[in-house]
Amino acid sequence: MFLDEPARKTPLVGAYDVAVVGGGVAGIAAALAAARCGAKTILIEKQFALGGLATLGLVTIYLPLCDGCGRQVSFGLAEELLRISIRHGWEDRYPAPWLESGTRESREKRRFEVQYNASVFAILCEQLLRESGVEILYGTSVCGVQTENGKIRALFLENKSGRSAISVRCAADCTGDADLCAMSGADTARFKQGNVLAAWYYAQHGNRVRLKMLGFADVPDKYKSENEKRQNRRRYGGIDGAELSEMVQDAHTALLADFLKDGSVSQKHNLTAMAAIPQVRMTRRLCGAYTMDDTEQHKFFTDSIGMIGDWRKAGPVYELPFRMLYSEKVKNLAAAGRCISVTDDLWDVTRVIPACAVTGQAIGTALALSDDLPALDVGTLQARLRNDGVRLHECELETDNR
The missing domain is CATH 3.50.50.60 (FAD/NAD(P)-binding domain)
Known part of the structure; x- marks a missing residue:
């Protein structure tokens, strides 16, 4: 229509x-x-x-x-x-x-x-x-x-x-x-492969603020082991509006879960920055x-x-x-x-x-x-x-x- x-x-x-x-x-x-x-x-x-x-x-x-x-x-x-x-x-x-x-x-x-x-x-x-x-x-x-x-x-x-x-x-x-x-x-x-989920963020741990690299760009299939090729991770193409919106929400969920593994928010533990755009590479x-x-x-x-x-x-x-x-x-x-x-x-x-x-x-x-x-x-x-x-x-x- x-x-x-x-x-x-x-x-x-x-x-x-x-x-x-x-x-x-x-x-x-x-x-x-x-x-x-x-x-x-x-x-x-x-x-x-x-x-x-x-x-x-x-x-x-x-x-x-x-x-x-x-x-x-x-x-x-x-x-x-x-x-x-x-x-x-x-x-x-x-x-x-x-x-x-x-x-x-x-x-x-x-x-x-x-x-x-x-x-x-x-x-x-x-x-x-x-x-x-x-x-x-x-x-x-x-x-x-x-x-x-x-x-x-x-x-x-x-x-x-x-x-x-x-x-x-x-x-x-x-x-x-x-x-x-x-x-x-x-x-x-x-x-062809699409992008795996990535959600890099910065967090304060004690007196230090560090980059947390949660997820990353996938390597081409020709460089993977057979076991890596069999991994069934969701892929994101990166040029569809609805899919990108869903990817960002998935990244936010993964990010918060990863951050909270080290404890709740406090003066010594803070989520200080998260990506403002989708982390798609290719x-x-x-x-x-x-x-x-x-x-x-x-x-x-x-x-x-x-x-x-x-x-x-x-x-x-x-x-x-x-x-x-x-x-x-x-x-x-x-x-x-x-x-x-x-x-x-x-x-x-x-x-x-x-x-x-x-x-x-x-x-x-x-x-x-x-x-x-x-x-x-x-x-x-x-x-x-x-x-x-x-x-x-x-x-x-x-x-x-x-």
Whole structure:
């Protein structure tokens, strides 16, 4: 059954070179990069704080910028944002060998990662964006797009002011769920396994407040034992409104039960923070001009826009090709972060903060340069990224690269 809505004229309230949809780490990096390249940039975020899972989702571990073997592999905004996250202190995992003078041997023993305070990081990112000239629009959802000749021309928005529209030269999908890709007609794919329940929270125990990691992202089936494959845990796809609401309620129930195992609320025992958004990691992604697989570690890509390591283990290095970030169907659209074009087996590696920052910087820069990404001269993009501190290829890494 369907209902017909009355036709209406939607007010056009602004025009932008680059519209970034989603204010997680990928969106922060994309907006910063675009603005620093001189593009008039707006960042649209449906919550009222930046950071996504990294702040509102309480996944407060800035995973490694290194390969686990003493070499830094992620640079540019990936490192800048890490340093910003601990500007006023850190919660745990301070990587002294990386941020102070350290030897290759000491860096092999401690990875380049930190645990930061979520609220402080969110505010510092907001300040950085404002200083860079990015317009931030909170409490706003993109509810539709207008396309013409294979390009997005306008975004339809809903917020407290009602429905409005902005015209755009280019758009960045940093939603984590490929929402903008799906709306605009780009090909997308879903994570086949679904997400297991996660409910990370902070609790006070005595004189300490600690992060409690209740549940986590599931690993791809190819890495599971036969016993793990037989486990019958409920899965959540992550892109259905009713299901997400049920997932959040399930997470709240599990969280409270876990917290109360250590006693009732008291001056020494408090539930201090719970996630404000669903903790889903892998949902829907772009099917880009190239889809990368986890077997392509240490592979040279002529169109690499940066590198990441594998947060789960030492050794692998992945160069990230530009072709995995854009759609050949919608030429002025690019994706970054959790919804880039990778196989299910690589998704668990590329969904985390360093990859979000690396890909975000790349698409923000690319969209500032061109509204036809398949036709963009990759050399021009790479030159700008190099100028902004990014290293593109593994062969550029020195034995001791600090």
